[in-house]
Amino acid sequence: MGSFLEDVNKQINGVDLQNCYHCQKCSSGCPMAAAMDFKPNEIIRMVQMGQRDLLLRSSAIWLCASCETCVTRCPNAVDIPRMIDILRVMSLDAGVVPHDREVIQFHESFLGTVKRGGRVNEPIMIATYKLKTGTYLKDVGVGFKMFLKGKLSLFSPRTKNRKAIRRIFSSTAKS
Amino acid sequence: MDYSYYPGCSLHSTGKEYGESVEVVSRALGLKLHELDDWSCCGATSAHSTNFELSVALPARNLAIAEKRGLDVMIPCAACYNRFKSAQHSLAQDSDLKNNISKSLDDDYSGSAVIRSPIDIFHQDVGLESLEEKVVKKLKGLKPVSYYGCLWLRPPEICGFDDTENPIMLDEMLTSLGAESRNWSFKTDCCGGSLTISKTELVENMVDRLMRMAREAGANCLVTACPLCMANLDMRAHEDVQLPTFYFTELIALAMGLEGPENWLGLHNIDPLPLIKSLKLL
Numbered sequence: 001m002g003s004f005l006e007d008v009n010k011q012i013n014g015v016d017l018q019n020c021y022h023c024q025k026c027s028s029g030c031p032m033a034a035a036m037d038f039k040p041n042e043i044i045r046m047v048q049m050g051q052r053d054l055l056l057r058s059s060a061i062w063l064c065a066s067c068e069t070c071v072t073r074c075p076n077a078v079d080i081p082r083m084i085d086i087l088r089v090m091s092l093d094a095g096v097v098p099h100d101r102e103v104i105q106f107h108e109s110f111l112g113t114v115k116r117g118g119r120v121n122e123p124i125m126i127a128t129y130k131l132k133t134g135t136y137l138k139d140v141g142v143g144f145k146m147f148l149k150g151k152l153s154l155f156s157p158r159t160k161n162r163k164a165i166r167r168i169f170s171s172t173a174k175s
Numbered sequence: 176m177d178y179s180y181y182p183g184c185s186l187h188s189t190g191k192e193y194g195e196s197v198e199v200v201s202r203a204l205g206l207k208l209h210e211l212d213d214w215s216c217c218g219a220t221s222a223h224s225t226n227f228e229l230s231v232a233l234p235a236r237n238l239a240i241a242e243k244r245g246l247d248v249m250i251p252c253a254a255c256y257n258r259f260k261s262a263q264h265s266l267a268q269d270s271d272l273k274n275n276i277s278k279s280l281d282d283d284y285s286g287s288a289v290i291r292s293p294i295d296i297f298h299q300d301v302g303l304e305s306l307e308e309k310v311v312k313k314l315k316g317l318k319p320v321s322y323y324g325c326l327w328l329r330p331p332e333i334c335g336f337d338d339t340e341n342p343i344m345l346d347e348m349l350t351s352l353g354a355e356s357r358n359w360s361f362k363t364d365c366c367g368g369s370l371t372i373s374k375t376e377l378v379e380n381m382v383d384r385l386m387r388m389a390r391e392a393g394a395n396c397l398v399t400a401c402p403l404c405m406a407n408l409d410m411r412a413h414e415d416v417q418l419p420t421f422y423f424t425e426l427i428a429l430a431m432g433l434e435g436p437e438n439w440l441g442l443h444n445i446d447p448l449p450l451i452k453s454l455k456l457l
Contacts, residue, residue: 011227013269031365035377063374066220067365068329072339088224102373107221114222114233118215120184129372138375142410142444146189149442156187159215164281168236171279172228 004052011086012079019076020044026070026080036060040070040080047083056091062100093174105132115169118159123152176300178291179241179248180208183255183402184216190252190402192439196424197251197293199435203309203428204301208249211240217258220369232276234262238290239282247289249296251424253326253401257334259290264333292327293424294400295336298344303351311432313353316454319421320359320394321345322385324404328363339363345398345423352430359392361385368403371411379411386416395450398423409444419447429456 002010009016020041027039038046038060046055055061061084070080091098098104109129113121126143130136146152159165178201186194201208214237223230238259241248250256266273267286277284297306323342331339340363349356366385367378385408389397397420399405408420420443429436429451437457440447451457 031367031381032377063370063377065325065365065367065369066224067325069325069363069365072329072331085223085227089226092225100374103370104225106373107225110219110221111225111229114216114218119187120216120219122184122188126372139372139410145444151189151191151442153188156184160213161281164236165215168232168279169229171275172226172232174226 029069059100061087062103118165177207179246183252185402192442193422200424217255231262234259239284241288257326307351310430317354318395319398320389357392357394361388368407382411
């Protein structure tokens with residue numbers, strides 16, 4: 001196993017993080033920077049410095065909205081969103097429980113319905129999320145309004161060939 | 176003109192009015208849409224945030240299905256479009272990945288499918304002149320700002336949209352419909368859609384800011400081409416800054432005098448009907 005930086009660079013499989021010269025264009029344009037514990041260019045620096053544990057516990061990696069503004073504007077084409085996705089997976093693999101668990105619980109609820117039906121069933125996805133997080137009353141009003149308008153159907157069409165979907169999930173699952 | 180069509184999950188539920196209006200408008204513009212046979216979810220943000228291979232394999236299954244017919248694939252959801260384009264890009268870059276993913280698919284994947292947005296198809300294939308010819312009711316008095324968001328545009332080398340920082344295709348289409356399109360600097364700012372359920376308070380501020388900036392630009396509504404932006408803008412804005420948001424296809428249908436807009440607009444959370452009726456557009 002290489003260093004933390006080598007590990008991340010290898011997975012990015014493109015421009016190495018050492019190319020960042022910290023102009024901070026990424027952090028200035030980031031819509032979530034104000035809410036993050038570490039700003040995008042700081043995350044790069046921390047990877048360079050081997051601050052693995054601190055980063056995998058950070059809330060910044062889960063607050064990134066994946067809007068891709070940073071990589072679009074980066075003068076060196078450093079793929080920050082890809083780096084953050086890599087850190088997220090490392091954090092999940094390491095079993096870290098971050099402050100922002102609800103973001104992960106949302107992803108689990110979302111992918112759970114895809115795994116079962118091939119497509120997202122929004123009411124089931126939201127119900128699963130609420131059970132996981134205990135946020136039973138949040139958004140009930142707006143949800144009920146959507147339900148009355150027929151926008152949240154419990155019986156939305158599913159993919160027929162669910163065997164194909166199961167195969168995709170099992171072959172891409174982590175060992 | 177024939178196209179393969181991938182509606183994606185949202186267009187059957189929270190983005191129902193987008194799905195219906197895309198289909199009605201396409202038909203009226205002489206485009207024939209062939210829904211992909213037994214399509215499945217693209218995986219969206221949740222897949223790429225937690226499992227890279229899965230985020231590539233889910234779109235790849237649909238791309239392989241699309242390749243069999245060989246038609247350009249229309250994808251009206253910005254998130255699906257972005258995931259399809261990204262998966263195709265990753266598979267073209269990495270032959271090991273392509274070999275591995277191909278093994279989990281029923282159909283052969285070559286990477287040949289051409290993925291397109293309805294914005295691009297209406298603007299380029301139909302053209303502004305033909306669109307204008309079909310307008311029976313000019314959208315006079317409607318002052319929209321075009322809101323493109325993130326996922327049609329970024330990263331530019333993957334998305335291939337007209338201009339990453341200042342896209343204009345939606346603005347031009349709205350002008351062809353007789354609307355008084357407003358210029359603003361927030362066309363491509365993120366609305367926070369991917370965190371709308373899990374980080375609601377943060378996202379409310381982002382949406383309020385967009386609404387305030389649209390008002391400052393003199394707009395009386397926003398126009399989007401993304402079901403996630405729509406759900407977010409329509410649900411998360413505080414009452415004192417709210418402006419109605421429309422799907423661009425709802426406005427095309429309205430200007431062309433097609434059946435449907437009254438029902439679709441009734442499905443919105445921020446009621447757009449008072450504005451539309453005050454301008455005598457319905």
